[in-house]
Amino acid sequence: MSPHKKTKRRIAFSSLADYPVVGSGKDGKVYRLSQDKCIKVYYDETTQQQELEALELGQVSSIVPILYESGHNYTVMEYIHAISLSKYIKEYNRLPSALVERILLLFDEMKAIGFTRWDAEVRHILITDETELKVIDLKRSLTSTKSIPTKLFQGLRKLGALPLFLRRVQTLRPDLYKEWVRYQ
Template sequence: MKYQEYANSIVFEVKKASIHVKHHHQDLSLIGTGRSACVFKIKDTNRVIKVFPKEFAHIAKEEADIYSMLTDIHYFPTIYETGPNYLTMDYIKGETLFQCVNKGIPIGEEHINVVDDILTEVRKRGLNPSDIHLRNIMITPDDQIKMIDVARFKQKKQDTQWEDLKNAYYRFYQHPLFPKSLPAYLLNFIAALYKKKLITVSKRYRRTG
């Protein structure tokens, strides 16, 4: 089956800025839902298809254009085919940083430094990496960093989210008394407070590695 047919098989319901999948092809398994798209693992392949509801279909082209500017940076998934409302790319095995904090999987300073280096390289391409959060950075089984979801890398406004996460890492995560793992509900609550600007991490830290 062609990828466009897979994309066409999906029936979305979008309510109150939340996406729900009502139906999809039997070859697809839903593995992730974001603000503007859902990601499905394609049966018997190492690929996923990211499909956008019609309300957000324009983002598919923008994200495809951004990935085309990052093709030689191996920290991003390879894109195989794009369409008016979908992208097909590598299935990346591993844990997001959100899952690492939730499960107690260590995040080393070397991981933070690699993300810094990736974002520096992205900026050299004339992009403005934005919306960098715990769910779009992954650590693979061989301890490599991968980044997903680049849809907002062309934003014009200055986004401090990664710097704030990095500062929280040095200020709290590396503290000897920081819990080995945090429940998902608490991480989501902290994220909600951050989005509402009810909490901030103002102190700036520099990398040591």
């Protein structure tokens, strides 16, 4: 994969008024630029730099969106055609063992990439049409040290899916279950 284009530009939110907002949070807004690209514009450049570092490190893996361009307060990356894990659980009211296994492999991959935080919120784990998992909002992946997926647990608890998730982990990865069960 070729390195992304780095610029010294800053993007004004107002310059993206004609593009649909596909995500918004405390760190910034995400706009869809095309069928396969989006731009995240950050409120704070420090947050942009933290996430950019994680995105750059993650370019070796298919779980991280492809990075195309970055500037002082933005990143242009792959638009993921997917449903979040939270929406999946709400819509289908299920958490199949195969999906739990892919979530565990996602965390293994985060560790292999070199991330120090092996956790993600249920809304930041995306399930593609090909049932691959992607992870977004990586700003704390290198600044936080967390081997217990407490954010995932919190989201699954709110959805009523944590007990089922842990039962599946117990079957699939008893080693992780023994480590994680005390944090439920």
